[in-house]
Structure formats: structure tokens, C-alpha cells
Amino acid sequence: MSSRPAISIRSVSKRWTPEGRAPVQALSNLTFDVAPGEFIVLLGPSGCGKSTLLYMIAGLEDVSGGAIFCDGEPVTEPSAERGLIFQEASLFPWLTIADNVAFGLAIQHEQPVRRREIAIEMLKRVGLGDMLDKKPDELSGGMRQRAACARALAMRPKVLMMDEPFAALDVQTRSRMQDFLLQIWRDSGACVLLVTHSIDEAISLADRVVVFTARPGQVKTIVPIDLPRPRQSRDPRYHAYRDMFTELLADEVERAFAEQEAG
Numbered sequence: 001m002s003s004r005p006a007i008s009i010r011s012v013s014k015r016w017t018p019e020g021r022a023p024v025q026a027l028s029n030l031t032f033d034v035a036p037g038e039f040i041v042l043l044g045p046s047g048c049g050k051s052t053l054l055y056m057i058a059g060l061e062d063v064s065g066g067a068i069f070c071d072g073e074p075v076t077e078p079s080a081e082r083g084l085i086f087q088e089a090s091l092f093p094w095l096t097i098a099d100n101v102a103f104g105l106a107i108q109h110e111q112p113v114r115r116r117e118i119a120i121e122m123l124k125r126v127g128l129g130d131m132l133d134k135k136p137d138e139l140s141g142g143m144r145q146r147a148a149c150a151r152a153l154a155m156r157p158k159v160l161m162m163d164e165p166f167a168a169l170d171v172q173t174r175s176r177m178q179d180f181l182l183q184i185w186r187d188s189g190a191c192v193l194l195v196t197h198s199i200d201e202a203i204s205l206a207d208r209v210v211v212f213t214a215r216p217g218q219v220k221t222i223v224p225i226d227l228p229r230p231r232q233s234r235d236p237r238y239h240a241y242r243d244m245f246t247e248l249l250a251d252e253v254e255r256a257f258a259e260q261e262a263g
Ligand SMILES: Nc1ncnc2c1ncn2[C@@H]1O[C@H](COP(=O)(O)OP(=O)(O)OP(=O)(O)O)[C@@H](O)[C@H]1O
Pocket: 016, 017, 018, 024, 026, 044, 045, 046, 047, 048, 049, 050, 051, 052, 053, 215
């Protein structure tokens, strides 16, 4: 196995300069690596730049300073190797689920018959094999997120990025989706970067949790989760992690609030 990081984030900063408004320093001097096949969770107070970092890794936004490398190559534009999934599954409402999954494969120059085959295979893998010809609004929120996962996985990404993918789901569906995600992560061999506000989600899923400071976001600390999967919330070590993250975040959340109040 190659020892080269799947993703290398080197002294990355991001300054937004919205028209007619004061510039916002979203991220400052961020440095860390993600190993191939690793599951990373990004945890931090609101507005610390977690989503911004995903957009930059996806190649949808430029960095203001520093550089991001994927497999040793600088990220300069979007690529099918780096899939991004949002909180609300961004499926085309007028296409069937199978056509939604097949859509991106056209860019990869797959033939139409092969696109359909891959779409069916992926949808079966996410448990939607009998929903192929449904439109997105005929599915539940959890099913739509699974379809969005199938669409991203169909591109065989090396990196799967997820921005609060389960935040809009009810507790039971969320828990099932977490199990499902661990399964597709293992099957795909991709590395995952997942943004969440949930400490429990971070402990349940991550190999390592990157904790951000309040804006401008920096790496406050990186915590490896040294617990076997499936992780049990009744395990005393799980509680110790929960206490640790609660404490780590408390100061930062307070700082973020203070800054908001100061305007
Ligand atoms: N397109 C943009 N233009 C201007 N400012 C932006 C833009 N996108 C994000 N920002 C600002 O950058 C900062 C970081 O935003 P970002 O959404 O990355 O944070 P986050 O940690 O993902 O927040 P949350 O947890 O609330 O989703 C915020 O102050 C936000 O207002």
C-alpha cells in the first residue's frame, strides 16, 4: 500500500471577500494529511470553515494561501475522484433515481448501456435496487441520501466528502445511515471526510477527528478514536471521548458566539 497521503492540506487559508461587505478570514494556516482509506470527521463550531475546506478539496473554490494535494497532485479543479455530498441530496428532480446515478458517468465517457448497468449495481449496493425508476420526491430523505451516495460512488472516487449528510434525518434513520456509510466506506476503499456538529456521530464513525477552532478555523487538535467498530455508546471509553470533545468544543463555541455578538 502506498504511504503517500490521499489528501495533503498544506498551510491552507481562505479569505472570502463578499461584494460590498467586509472580508471574512474563514480558515487560517491549516495543515494535515488524510491517509488512503481513512475516515476523517471534521468537528468545530458553526462558521469555522468546515464546509469551505470541503469545497476547496473538491476544487469548487480556490485556496487563498497554501495548497491542497490529492494523491500528490495539486487540486486546481473539480474531479470525479473527489465526490461531494450535501445535507440535502442534490438530485435532479426530473430524472429517475437510476438516471440520476447514471448522469455523471456520461462525463467519464461510459456508454449508455454500461451507465445503466453501473447505476443499477450501485443502487443495489445502497439498498435501492427496487427504486430505480422512482423520482427523488417519491423517496424518503434517507433514501435520497443513499441515492446521492450511489451517484458519488458510481464515479469510483478516491475521496468521498460529506457535508452534514445526515443532519436533516430523524434519529433512527440517521443511525441506520451511519451503519450504511461505514459499510460503503469499507467496500469502496475511498477515504471519507465528513463534516458534522454531532460529537456522537464523530465518535461513532471516525478513525480520526479533526477539531477546529472558532473562525478563523485552525486545527485545534486531531484525536484518533481508538475503539473497535461497531462502537458502543455504553463503553466507558466512548464516554471519555464524549467528555473530551465536549470540553474541546466548549471554549471554541463560546468564542464563536462572542464574535457573532460583537458583530
Ligand atoms: N461564498 C461565501 N462568501 C462569503 N463568505 C462565505 C462564503 N461561504 C462561507 N462564507 C463565510 O465563511 C465562514 C465559514 O463558513 P463555512 O460555511 O465554511 O463554515 P462551517 O464551519 O461549515 O459552518 P456551519 O457549521 O455553520 O455549517 C463563515 O463566516 C461564512 O459566513
